[in-house]
Amino acid sequence: MSAKYHRTHHCNELNRTHVGSRVSLSGWVNSCRDLGGLVFLDLRDREGVTQLFVDPAAQPELARLLHEVREEWVLAATGTVQLRPEAMANRQRATGEIEVAVETLTVLNRAAPMPFHLEDQAVSEDLRLKYRYLDMRRSALVPNLRLRHRLTKSVRDALDSRGFVEVETPILSKSTPEGARDYLVPSRVHPGTFYALPQAPQQYKQLLMVGGLERYFQIARCFRDEDLRADRQPEFTQIDIEMSFVTREDVMETVEAMLAAVMREVAGREVALPFPRMSWQEAMDRYGSDKPDTRFGMELVDITPALATTEFRVFRGVLDAGGVIKAIRVENGGEASRRQLDAWTDTVRLFGAKGLAWLKQAEGEIGGSIAKFLNHTEKAEIRRRTGLQDGELLLIVADRPRVANEALGRLRLDIARSSGPLPTGCFHFLWVVDFPLLEYDEEAGRYAAVHHPFTSPLDEDVARLETEPGSVRAKAYDIVLNGVELGGGSIRIHDPVMQQTMFQALGIGAQEAQLRFGHLLEALRYGAPPHGGIALGLDRFAMLLAGAASIRDVIAFPKTTKAACLMTDSPSTVDPGQLDELHIAIRREEADPEAAAGLVPVERR
RNA sequence: GGGGGCGUAGCUCAAUUGGUUAGAGCGCCGGCCUGUCACGCCGGAGGUUGCGAGUUCGAGCCUCGUCGCUCCCGCCA
Numbered sequence: 001m002s003a004k005y006h007r008t009h010h011c012n013e014l015n016r017t018h019v020g021s022r023v024s025l026s027g028w029v030n031s032c033r034d035l036g037g038l039v040f041l042d043l044r045d046r047e048g049v050t051q052l053f054v055d056p057a058a059q060p061e062l063a064r065l066l067h068e069v070r071e072e073w074v075l076a077a078t079g080t081v082q083l084r085p086e087a088m089a090n091r092q093r094a095t096g097e098i099e100v101a102v103e104t105l106t107v108l109n110r111a112a113p114m115p116f117h118l119e120d121q122a123v124s125e126d127l128r129l130k131y132r133y134l135d136m137r138r139s140a141l142v143p144n145l146r147l148r149h150r151l152t153k154s155v156r157d158a159l160d161s162r163g164f165v166e167v168e169t170p171i172l173s174k175s176t177p178e179g180a181r182d183y184l185v186p187s188r189v190h191p192g193t194f195y196a197l198p199q200a201p202q203q204y205k206q207l208l209m210v211g212g213l214e215r216y217f218q219i220a221r222c223f224r225d226e227d228l229r230a231d232r233q234p235e236f237t238q239i240d241i242e243m244s245f246v247t248r249e250d251v252m253e254t255v256e257a258m259l260a261a262v263m264r265e266v267a268g269r270e271v272a273l274p275f276p277r278m279s280w281q282e283a284m285d286r287y288g289s290d291k292p293d294t295r296f297g298m299e300l301v302d303i304t305p306a307l308a309t310t311e312f313r314v315f316r317g318v319l320d321a322g323g324v325i326k327a328i329r330v331e332n333g334g335e336a337s338r339r340q341l342d343a344w345t346d347t348v349r350l351f352g353a354k355g356l357a358w359l360k361q362a363e364g365e366i367g368g369s370i371a372k373f374l375n376h377t378e379k380a381e382i383r384r385r386t387g388l389q390d391g392e393l394l395l396i397v398a399d400r401p402r403v404a405n406e407a408l409g410r411l412r413l414d415i416a417r418s419s420g421p422l423p424t425g426c427f428h429f430l431w432v433v434d435f436p437l438l439e440y441d442e443e444a445g446r447y448a449a450v451h452h453p454f455t456s457p458l459d460e461d462v463a464r465l466e467t468e469p470g471s472v473r474a475k476a477y478d479i480v481l482n483g484v485e486l487g488g489g490s491i492r493i494h495d496p497v498m499q500q501t502m503f504q505a506l507g508i509g510a511q512e513a514q515l516r517f518g519h520l521l522e523a524l525r526y527g528a529p530p531h532g533g534i535a536l537g538l539d540r541f542a543m544l545l546a547g548a549a550s551i552r553d554v555i556a557f558p559k560t561t562k563a564a565c566l567m568t569d570s571p572s573t574v575d576p577g578q579l580d581e582l583h584i585a586i587r588r589e590e591a592d593p594e595a596a597a598g599l600v601p602v603e604r605r
Numbered sequence: 606g607g608g609g610g611c612g613u614a615g616c617u618c619a620a621u622u623g624g625u626u627a628g629a630g631c632g633c634c635g636g637c638c639u640g641u642c643a644c645g646c647c648g649g650a651g652g653u654u655g656c657g658a659g660u661u662c663g664a665g666c667c668u669c670g671u672c673g674c675u676c677c678c679g680c681c682a
């Protein structure tokens with residue numbers, strides 16, 4: 001009870017109403033200002049900072065102790081709250097009007113000099129990752145983790161109140177051929193076999209529906225051994241949901257209600273329901289993306305009709321090959337420099353576009369890189385379709401629809417982001433529906449599932465599954481927030497025959513289907529209810545709510561883009577004995593004979 | 606797998622055309638200081654310029670390779 005670090009208050013609590021009270025605080029030394037005849041010490045805990053005050057004349061032994069004290073030492077202090085002199089109040093802080101006149105001070109722990117300034121906003125990220133526990137003491141990370149906690153709790157409450165049951169599914173799972181690369185875990189007791197870490201609890205949650213659970217959810221850790229991005233980590237968390245006896249509308253309504261509750265509780269915001277819905281085709285046509293950011297305009301305009309009879313060779317070639325000519329109109333773009341246009345050209349080339357054409361208008365006249373190839377009618381028609389005005393710029397890509405859309409979609413985002421911050425505190429939810437069911441994979445020479453192989457086709461498209469598979473749409477839906485894919489789901493196939501048909505369309509033979517998905521196929525035979533669900537990226541959601549630039553900022557211990565943990569230095573080599581037990585031998589890499597021969601220690605850094 | 610950016614003191618950065626002993630601020634160590642709040646002032650220590658080759662009379666700077674961090678393309682059912 002009376003431990004020396006017992007606290008009566010936290011460090012963001014005391015104000016003028018506490019003056020005269022005897023209090024105890026514990027925390028870290030944020031800074032210590034020894035003025036010689038006066039000593040101030042800012043004590044910090046997770047809630048805030050309180051100034052401690054010591055008068056060396058009155059307490060010489062305390063002053064001597066404080067002389068030793070350094071940044072980030074851990075202290076417990078007891079003293080009396082006193083008002084600061086009027087002019088000395090710090091209005092920046094909740095506790096700025098008072099200070100604690102110290103009576104006893106205990107050093108709970110010393111601290112080595114910090115590897116970086118905790119207050120320094122410019123510290124490199126690898127250093128922050130190596131000393132994540134110090135990074136956490138700074139202002140940004142802990143509030144993000146607390147926000148994430150509130151988010152998770154709010155999700156649990158919202159789903160619980162709607163009859164959902166939280167169920168844990170196995171982490172040691174089964175490898176499946178479709179989808180992302182698996183993280184594998186070797187089996188000790190079954191030599192030569194492997195578990196896979198789940199990319200998602202997809203099959204388990206469907207089996208829970210067959211099991212009659214009806215409403216399932218899980219805050220589920222998922223693992224994918226693919227290359228990283230600012231919004232992609234090798235392990236991440238999904239809000240995983242599955243429901244029985246539901247249509248797409250039922251799932252979307254449930255998710256909307258949950259998201260509205262979360263937005264209210266976590267962000268204090270009311271969002272209008274239902275969320276807007278847009279077909280995948282419309283999203284691609286208007287925004288060049290299957291996750292459009294609808295916070296701003298600058299939509300893609302199809303100017304193909306204006307150029308249907310063009311004799312400009314480049315455009316003619318594209319049109320004759322079945323391509324399209326699309327444009328975005330950039331307000332205030334008329335002044336764009338050559339250098340800027342070159343940079344934009346590089347951007348569209350990333351997506352396979354051969355080039356970027358541009359037009360601009362000044363004093364009613366259209367000029368630009370391709371102006372001389374267009375006749376008067378074509379220019380007028382382009383102006384009519386795009387609304388081009390003086391001082392504005394038109395960026396044009398002529399290519400296959402997919403290339404033109406994606407290139408301009410990216411350009412649209414880049415230009416919007418570079419021409420000033422996008423509206424903050426603004427949350428545009430959007431459903432994108434009617435995704436294609438299948439997509440032709442050039443490399444594999446077969447169709448692949450756009451969502452996953454358990455996704456149900458639209459009823460009206462089923463007939464085309466075997467004749468024209470590329471045109472079949474899915475009972476799938478993505479939820480998009482501010483241009484970020486927050487989650488996606490679908491109504492699943494619950495008919496074993498349909499599931500077999502789907503595997504066939506994917507080029508998965510009956511034998512392989514049985515080997516990889518036999519458990520699911522069999523389960524569908526025993527009275528599987530119609531069911532569907534969704535999975536939402538918890539990390540991305542937290543990132544957006546926190547206004548963070550990367551999901552690393554809302555994950556306590558994230559990994560680098562090479563999937564390494566700089567703090568624990570994982571992955572790492574293991575004891576040969578461990579490998580023996582797992583029946584695993586490390587193959588020597590040909591590329592580096594010295595390292596393979598063990599002449600050079602393998603190091604990372 | 607590919608492309609861009611970055612790598613110099615504990616941290617953040619500088620260093621002219623390739624030229625003498627690689628500097629500054631903060632931090633660290635020592636001292637001074639009665640109203641500070643990233644206190645201030647004086648003094649001091651601190652460097653394998655990520656690593657390895659090469660070019661050169663001479664490399665932090667140029668070339669090649671390599672490692673790490675990061676952004677993007679591919680990839681991510």
